[in-house]
Amino acid sequence: MEHRILKVDSVSKIYTDSAEASLKAIDSVSLHLKAGEFMAVLGPSGSGKTTLLAMIGGLLKPTSGTISVDGQQINGISAGNLAGYRREKIGFVFQNYNLIPFLSALDNLLVVAHINKKLNGAAKKKAKSLLAELGLDKKMDSLPSSLSGGERQRVAIARALMNDPTLILVDEPTANLDTGRGEQVVAMLRDQVRLKGKAGIMVTHDERMCKYANRIVTLVDGKITQSEKV
């Protein structure tokens, strides 16, 4: 049996507001992911895509159900341990890149090593190699403000790979890019996932990007309405 990197089992998330009204953002979702797999989660706005991603990434706690990554169940662990889980297992690529504006492309990668207390020569070498791999060898010292949208997203991808994560979580990677650049970036993500033996989940509302995924899951009103292997 192949090693499952991610196992989401009957996970629900219910938001309750101050007026005690509740909203079921995720309703009994189950899915799993193996090494080398790149999954696209499709769905309209408000379908619960980002909530699902946040729960898998340890940024939100599920109301019920279990989530395991690399055999480690993350439900019920403390905030401090969740930070450790994100440090070691997760690589995030955010919709708005979320690069630190006052750090160069290289230093944006080194922040990850710094957080992990591993800022040394090997980390610098790895950061340079990742940037070079993504075609940014001439932009290492550039600040995010002097990079194009595609370049910023590539820096964000390189940063997500910096801690050698098990699982890469990608939130709307093409939202701020034109179609051509968007496809380039998603293809690059898929290649990195395959090449490095990771698993990846990409949340997107852009159906054109699904051709780069191995599996496509469609969420509507917090429920999986369709799941297909490509």
Added chain:
Amino acid sequence: MLLALGEIKHNKLKFSLIVLALGLIVFLLLMLSALGSGLIVGMAGAVQTLDADLIVYQADAHRSLQRSNLPITMEDKLRDVESVDRAIPFGQLIVTAISGGKSFDTALMLTEIDPMINLDVNTGGKLKKSDADGVVVDGSIARNGVGVGDYLTVDPIGKKLKIIGMTNGRRLSMMPTAYVSGDTWQAIKIAILNKATPGVSFPKQRKSEFVNAFLIKAKPGQSLKDLKAGLSRAVEGIEPMTMDEAISSFSGIGPMTMVVNALKGLSVIIGAVIVGIFFYILTLQKIGQVGMVKALGASSGYVFRELVFQVGLLTLIAIAVGTALAYAAGQMVPPEISMSLGADGVILSTLSVLAMSFLGALFSVRRIIKIDPIIALGRSD
């Protein structure tokens, strides 16, 4: 400290302005401290710098050096008291000195050549017992255009004294001091009295003369409390005091010190609030960035360490700027303004500002802990 340093490097103007604002707070604290110390030095520097254990006044002089009058013959009685190592006479005489066509009030100090007088000379030579016409003056006298080698003429007797050296921080009642040997001091005092009371001649024999006070050095290991009691028992009509008691009994020093301390305390409190607000605003500006690094796995401790490093670095630079400004201002203030920027004042103000800054950073801890990494995904819930 990648984030802290990177942010400073990238936002030079913003952080320079913060450093300047903090530096001005440091400057304010140092100036208040220097002016406060300067006032005390101006009032009682000549007593503050003495290296004696006790000072003995006349019992009914109401703790006033000027009003105290003790016969010099008392010196032997004081020396005979067990636990007294040394006793020397001490006195001051307010005279009008004339030099270079200017006249100014000066406190003429009776100077026995003894380590208790502790007369450091920073320019020129030291005073010797044989210097009948020599005088060492406090540096504040220089505002009258007087320097080493010049002459002071004591009015109205016309006694000329050559300035052989300059000392510092030894004013008395805001007047510059001039240190002369014991014999010269007595001679000038008698000459002035004779001039002021024509027809009455004051005796010139030293044994019948009066001084203001005596300085006492205790034998090693003696308690000052016991020594005071022993002196009072052995010699009638005296009031022995510690040097601190003597200084605090100078007219006006108590209320002056209270006002200066109140100003300093108030400045520290206002400074702490300003610094706290500064660093809290800095934290608020970083919420997005903090949320993002937390999403990458940074702990609240990591973020707090970065903030504390940044606060510490900015504060240290601000302290350097504020101290440099205070020293520069010290060079520029007119000599009429008494100012004393000592190492203790600098250390105390520096520690206050550092404490204020870290306290300010602590205000931000709760905010940092509460920042939810989910904001990195563009959500606020």
